[in-house]
Amino acid sequence: MFRYMITLFRSRSWCRPVPRSGRLTLETNAMGTSQHWRTLATVLTTTVLAATLIGASAPPPEPTTPPLTYSAVSASAPAASASVSAGVDLTTSRAALKTLRAPTPTISGAAAVGTKLTAKPGTWTSGTSLSYRWSAEGRAISGATRSSFTPTTAQQGKRITVQVTGKRSGYTTASKTSAATLKVARSSTPKISGSATTGKALSASVGTWTSSTSFSYQWRANGTAIKGATSRTYKISSAHQGKRISVQVTGKRSGHTTLTRTSASTAAVKSPAPVKKPTSVKITSSTFHCPKGYPVKGNANSGIYHVPSGAYYKATKPEECFATTAGARNAGYRASKR
Structure with missing residues (x-):
């Protein structure tokens, strides 16, 4: 007009x-x-x-x-x-933008190097598009813009947060930040050394963890905790023959995430091989007797061996005693004629 x-x-x-x-x-x-x-x-x-x-x-x-x-x-x-x-201003103001329902997000997962953290955004206004920004001690982590994030050694000792931003047409953009995690801890999978044999001792090595971490141990047989087996070493009981042994290590440090790691299992526990009995024993003392289990006397000077039923058995001082006459013969001795 x-x-x-x-x-x-x-x-x-x-x-x-x-x-x-x-x-x-x-x-x-x-x-x-x-x-x-x-x-x-x-x-x-x-x-x-x-x-x-x-x-x-x-x-x-x-x-x-x-x-x-x-x-x-x-x-x-x-x-x-x-x-x-x-004059008169007849400019029509825009309709006021609506407010998004924007809950505070939470983080699931243990704050540890190599362990995935996941953002739980909660329930926002339907149709809201969400974006994520992970931070360590308040500083944005480069490239960490997805709903999950796995800390590296660069974040060790730092607290992690996630900021969730919601956008929807006709609504005011909103951003919410989670509470911080405990400090990111570092851990390793423990290893077992030693033979999986009854009567033998096994040892646990923890690997590399956050400095000043204190450790506790729990040995297991086929996944079940062994009562009283809470030291760094464990002597295998015969009760666990045929079972696989593992060790669970828990690391704690103030202000950091408490972590538990479990080793790989050993092979099935076996019995020790039978001790091979020697065929002879040397006699170093001046005696007329052979030890139990080695009844055959061998005279090194004559090269003759004597059996208990022989005429000169009692009168012979042995230099070597044998378990069997075959053992004496194999050692180069010949039988006494009497």
């Missing part, structure tokens, strides 16, 4: 078109009689009437009418030409 300027003086008034600037201005001569501020409706009505009186015609309405602006400019009236102008 056309915009018109109405200038009112004491004696006369007239209208003139003004550019389509979005402003409608009422000017009053400072020397004239006092004029009352008019409402926007009054100004528009006066404008149309004045335009009709002077034969002005209004053009067809525009497809989109620019917003009208209301403004007031005042000045002192040192001279007769001083004037006061006023």
Whole structure:
């Protein structure tokens, strides 16, 4: 629509078109009689009437009418030409954005090097798109923008948080940050050394953990805790023959995540091989007797061996005693003739 300027003086008034600037201005001569501020409706009505009186015609309405602006400019009236102008702002404000339902996220998983952490964002307003940003001690971690994150040695000893940002058209963008984890701890899978044989001792080595970590141990047989087996070493009981042994190591340090790691299992526990009995024993003392289990006397000077039933058996001081006569013969001795 056309915009018109109405200038009112004491004696006369007239209208003139003004550019389509979005402003409608009422000017009053400072020397004239006092004029009352008019409402926007009054100004528009006066404008149309004045335009009709002077034969002005209004053009067809525009497809989109620019917003009208209301403004007031005042000045002192040192001279007769001083004037006061006023206008009205008809700009329509946008509808207020809605507020997203934005719960505080949580983190699941142990804060440890090599262990995956997962962000749990909670229930946001339906249709909200979420983005993630992981941080260590408040500093954003480069590239950590997915819903899960696996700490490396670069984050060892630091607390981890995740910020979840939600966006949806027509809603105010919202960001929520989780509580911090405990400090990221480092751990290793323990290893077992030693033979998986009854009566033998096994030892656990913990590997590389966060410095100043304290350890506790629990030995297991086929996955079941062995009562009392809580030291770094374990002597295998015959009760566990045929079972596989493993050790569980738990590491603790103040302010850090407590971690538990379990070793690989040993082979099935076996019995020790039978001790092979020697065929002979050397005699170093001056005696006429052979030890139990070695009844055959061997005389090294003569190269003759004597059996208990022989005539010279009791009178012979042995230098070597044998378990069997075959053992004596294999050692180079010959049988006594009597």
